[in-house]
Amino acid sequence: MSTRNKHRMGHFIALKSAIINGEETVVKQYLVDRSMLDVEKSYLLELAELGGNAAIIQLLEQVPVKDPNKSFQA
Numbered sequence: 001m002s003t004r005n006k007h008r009m010g011h012f013i014a015l016k017s018a019i020i021n022g023e024e025t026v027v028k029q030y031l032v033d034r035s036m037l038d039v040e041k042s043y044l045l046e047l048a049e050l051g052g053n054a055a056i057i058q059l060l061e062q063v064p065v066k067d068p069n070k071s072f073q074a
Contacts, residue, residue, distance in 0.1 A: 012040065019047045024055045031059055035066040 011030065018026035036044075041063055048056045 022051055022053050027056050035064040037068055038065045
C-alpha cells in the first residue's frame with residue numbers, strides 16, 4: 001500500500017471516529033477543501049444520521065463528490 005493510500009485511509013478512519021463521537025469541530029477540520037467518492041459520503045452520512053447530529057449531517061451534505069475515474073491513478 002502506498003504512503004498516499006495509507007494517509008487517505010488514516011484520514012477516513014479519523015473522520016469516521018469524529019462523526020461517531022459527535023465531534024463537529026474535528027469533522028469540520030477534516031472536511032476543509034475535501035471531496036470524496038459517493039460511496040464514502042453515503043457511508044459517513046449514514047453514520048451521522050445514526051448519531052442524530054444535524055450539524056455534522058449538514059457538513060457532510062456539503063462535501064462535493066469526486067469523479068471515481070479521477071481518484072485512481074495508474
